[in-house]
Amino acid sequence: MSQWTTICQDEQLSSNLGICALVGSHQVAVFRVKDQVFALENFDPFSNANVMSRGLVGDLKGHLVVASPIYKQHFDLASGQCLEDDTVSLKVFPVRLHEGVVQVMPTPLVGHVAERVV
Amino acid sequence: MSGKQTLVVVGNGMVGHSFMEKLVAAGGLEHYQVVVFGEESRPAYDRVHLSEFFSGRSAEDLSMVPEGFYQENGIDLILDEAVVAIDRDARELTTNKERSIHYDKLVLATGSYPFVPPVPGHERDNCFVYRTIEDLEAIARAAGSSRVGTVVGGGLLGLEAAKALKDLGLETHVVEFAPRLMAVQVDDGGGAMLRQKIEALGVQIHTGKNTQLITDGEGAVHQMQFADGEVLNTDIVLFSAGIRPRDELAKQADLAMGERGGIVINNDCLTSDQSIYAIGECALWENRIFGLVAPGYQMAQVAVDHLTGNGNSQFTGADMSTKLKLMGVDVASIGDAHGNTKGSLSYQFIDQEKQVYKKLVVSKTKKRVLGAVLVGDADDYGTLLQMMLNGIVPPANPAELILPQSDGSASAGMGVAALPETAQICSCFNVSKGDLVGAVAGGCQDIAALKAETNAGTGCGGCAQLVKQVLDHELTQLGVEVKKDICEHFPHSRQELYHLVRVGELKTFSQVIEKHGRGMGCDICKPTIGSILASCWNDYILKSDHAPLQDTNDYFLGNMQKDGTYSIVPRVPGGEITPEKLIVIGEVAKDFNLYTKITGGQRIDLFGAQVNELPAIWKRLVDAGFETGHAYGKSLRTVKSCVGSTWCRYGVLDSTSMAIAIEHRYRGVRSPHKVKMAVSGCTRECAEAQSKDVGVIATEKGWNLYVGGNGGMKPRHADLFATELDDETLVKYIDRFLMFYIRTADRLQRTSVWLDNLEGGLDYLKSVIMDDSLCINQELEDEMTHLVGTYQCEWKTTLESPEKLKRFSHFINSDQLDSNVVFVDERDQIRPATELEKIQLKEVM
Numbered sequence: 014m015s016q017w018t019t020i021c022q023d024e025q026l027s028s029n030l031g032i033c034a035l036v037g038s039h040q041v042a043v044f045r046v047k048d049q050v051f052a053l054e055n056f057d058p059f060s061n062a063n064v065m066s067r068g069l070v071g072d073l074k075g076h077l078v079v080a081s082p083i084y085k086q087h088f089d090l091a092s093g094q095c096l097e098d099d100t101v102s103l104k105v106f107p108v109r110l111h112e113g114v115v116q117v118m119p120t121p122l123v124g125h126v127a128e129r130v131v
Numbered sequence: 132m133s134g135k136q137t138l139v140v141v142g143n144g145m146v147g148h149s150f151m152e153k154l155v156a157a158g159g160l161e162h163y164q165v166v167v168f169g170e171e172s173r174p175a176y177d178r179v180h181l182s183e184f185f186s187g188r189s190a191e192d193l194s195m196v197p198e199g200f201y202q203e204n205g206i207d208l209i210l211d212e213a214v215v216a217i218d219r220d221a222r223e224l225t226t227n228k229e230r231s232i233h234y235d236k237l238v239l240a241t242g243s244y245p246f247v248p249p250v251p252g253h254e255r256d257n258c259f260v261y262r263t264i265e266d267l268e269a270i271a272r273a274a275g276s277s278r279v280g281t282v283v284g285g286g287l288l289g290l291e292a293a294k295a296l297k298d299l300g301l302e303t304h305v306v307e308f309a310p311r312l313m314a315v316q317v318d319d320g321g322g323a324m325l326r327q328k329i330e331a332l333g334v335q336i337h338t339g340k341n342t343q344l345i346t347d348g349e350g351a352v353h354q355m356q357f358a359d360g361e362v363l364n365t366d367i368v369l370f371s372a373g374i375r376p377r378d379e380l381a382k383q384a385d386l387a388m389g390e391r392g393g394i395v396i397n398n399d400c401l402t403s404d405q406s407i408y409a410i411g412e413c414a415l416w417e418n419r420i421f422g423l424v425a426p427g428y429q430m431a432q433v434a435v436d437h438l439t440g441n442g443n444s445q446f447t448g449a450d451m452s453t454k455l456k457l458m459g460v461d462v463a464s465i466g467d468a469h470g471n472t473k474g475s476l477s478y479q480f481i482d483q484e485k486q487v488y489k490k491l492v493v494s495k496t497k498k499r500v501l502g503a504v505l506v507g508d509a510d511d512y513g514t515l516l517q518m519m520l521n522g523i524v525p526p527a528n529p530a531e532l533i534l535p536q537s538d539g540s541a542s543a544g545m546g547v548a549a550l551p552e553t554a555q556i557c558s559c560f561n562v563s564k565g566d567l568v569g570a571v572a573g574g575c576q577d578i579a580a581l582k583a584e585t586n587a588g589t590g591c592g593g594c595a596q597l598v599k600q601v602l603d604h605e606l607t608q609l610g611v612e613v614k615k616d617i618c619e620h621f622p623h624s625r626q627e628l629y630h631l632v633r634v635g636e637l638k639t640f641s642q643v644i645e646k647h648g649r650g651m652g653c654d655i656c657k658p659t660i661g662s663i664l665a666s667c668w669n670d671y672i673l674k675s676d677h678a679p680l681q682d683t684n685d686y687f688l689g690n691m692q693k694d695g696t697y698s699i700v701p702r703v704p705g706g707e708i709t710p711e712k713l714i715v716i717g718e719v720a721k722d723f724n725l726y727t728k729i730t731g732g733q734r735i736d737l738f739g740a741q742v743n744e745l746p747a748i749w750k751r752l753v754d755a756g757f758e759t760g761h762a763y764g765k766s767l768r769t770v771k772s773c774v775g776s777t778w779c780r781y782g783v784l785d786s787t788s789m790a791i792a793i794e795h796r797y798r799g800v801r802s803p804h805k806v807k808m809a810v811s812g813c814t815r816e817c818a819e820a821q822s823k824d825v826g827v828i829a830t831e832k833g834w835n836l837y838v839g840g841n842g843g844m845k846p847r848h849a850d851l852f853a854t855e856l857d858d859e860t861l862v863k864y865i866d867r868f869l870m871f872y873i874r875t876a877d878r879l880q881r882t883s884v885w886l887d888n889l890e891g892g893l894d895y896l897k898s899v900i901m902d903d904s905l906c907i908n909q910e911l912e913d914e915m916t917h918l919v920g921t922y923q924c925e926w927k928t929t930l931e932s933p934e935k936l937k938r939f940s941h942f943i944n945s946d947q948l949d950s951n952v953v954f955v956d957e958r959d960q961i962r963p964a965t966e967l968e969k970i971q972l973k974e975v976m
Contacts, residue, residue, distance in 0.1 A: 040949070063952075
């Protein structure tokens, strides 16, 4: 069932410091940047490690991004798209601040699928 | 339910699911009660990225279906059940579980199946196809006890499958019937270059091979026998020789079929029966099957529009141009890649050195781009595709479109200028100096652009400094003013920022960016300014203002390893340690099951700690009298020493005591990059001081001081800076040297490179430090005194702060650990499991 899952209190999510939450069976990296919240999969496809929540956030060429702490690729926080490799993206989860808590849905938003051969 | 027609969709693959999403989005559920059949046990998943299953993505990660999508929309999704018959007169379907169901409208999205050539022996055990997650699981199981794997089929999917075998650690072969790889998409020249590149990756290619028999192998499970008499012994055979439409259901129902299979559809995606649609790889439009997802998605949209009466879209074919990375090799094929169009002209460019092949096909009149093949460098794909699709007229000499930009060759000089063009700068992406020079000449005028263009420095990052030097050198050659901006947020070099922070007495990143920068900052400027703030004011680096600036290593006060765990290095000043402390390290390692290794800097590194374990481990270490070793920081690492005059019959001064004093003095001082030091007790130099940033060697008349040495990727012998110093002068000189380096070096610039690039070189440095030519020595010493006086063990401080300790858990909302961190034993210690081992361990469980 798709429903909002509360992961922590509002004040536990500091600005510009990622956290990782277990939402359903997904590891989700959650960030608060400039009063917006973002949620991406925690899996770094370049290192195959669950570390995205420990990346540094910032902006690059107009995108709000998080940098992988391992090999430093940047991912757009809103779309999950990798800025260095257009064939790679992270899944994005619905997330919100709601009545003093942070909530994530356990189902990724349907992203684009790379157009390649089946 | 009344008034709604029943729509049945057969097939829940990528296209079948895309159809459902589009139907829901178009409000189709108002008109139809929908039932979906899928014969696999899971709902639709991303087959395009199937090989990522071997690099850590789970079946769940590959899923394309948001949880609850079918239930919440009231759609019946029936999995693990195949439709086996259609009664078109009664409009009724029958399944293999003997269910009957009525339909008003029917959509066939049955996809395709892998073609297996009817070679005798193809049904033997350990012969697989590459289509479903179950196929992959079976391959992974078999790989555990196999050494050699062979893919039959050198097309796009075959090479993808070969990558999977290679990821599984097998000796990998590809057997192709045609005389070249990817015969459909690329021409002879492109195929040859592709082969060369893939063979260089360790995959053995056999083209022009007609497999006639698969039988018992010699020293392997199978032997493949070819028409030319040759044989190949292999443990696994993986068929990937193309696809065939899954059309048996349509055939049984007597729908119009293509001569060689495929369900005939019109521009509305309707079959010969006005109630039945076919979409995706099972459908045949104008005698063509479309084996890509994009056309399948287009068909899904057309069928939805037709069913709902929204829009009047038509399927009128699809462009089959493709660009992809096969085992890291860029390959692209555009339009008429083979130049089959009558009268067409083609141009070819081959660079054997860089292993690039490009071919351009234009019309007879040279007014249109018709097609292209790109291997090894597909950067022109976007441009050429746009030109073809939009009929843009090429330049008078069309060859210019694929020829490399001419580069101004730099004259020989010092430093990077002396490197030959063929010198490899980035070993991760095999980028030569020539590649970088070309990219700079082609317009890359800052590091970000150069990285994006060449990939150099984006792998392990070890070459970043060299890349920067090549950039600076080339820009100077081109007469461009060298921009030293650290990133897009600050129009300043690190040296300028240091000065601005120091003089402006700025204490936080927000003050710095507000006054001197723009935007929010990034992973370049945040840690840089975090480091500068620490070099100036020496606050606790995890203070709330500073914590978001720190790289994960500084943030968790450990060294992140490839699997996301951390390693721990307690400080062992001078490499001297008591038996009691050694025992504590051993016990901690044993209790927390950590891998232990002696470092080159005379200390002990403990690997495999998860975030939540760090505080407990450090509590034990701090209680036993250890301090953090700053192995994670851009700061002093170790001061290596020999036993000196205390024990050694050759030693002339007490090198161990001096090393310990120096290590205690400079521990924790944040600098532009890491700093290593050593003290040797005599000229035999057992501490290898001349390969350190600061090296001290004892003589009978006092200490000799060396600076700017380096081991590592670009070794540099340290320069002799001063001789026969007494203890006090030695320390004074090191104080000044370090502070001057901290003030003036670039970000991540070691003292060796800094000294090489310092205008005036060693003589200038001597005049600053020994003759006080800039009149700054008092300042430098005062600044260092402040840093020494404000030292704190960051782990001790952290352990005393319950607030900070809260951050040390993997999940904010669970005590569970990261299930992707898996260890296996090797030589009686843990090591991270490989991806294959993880799959195999999961299966056992």
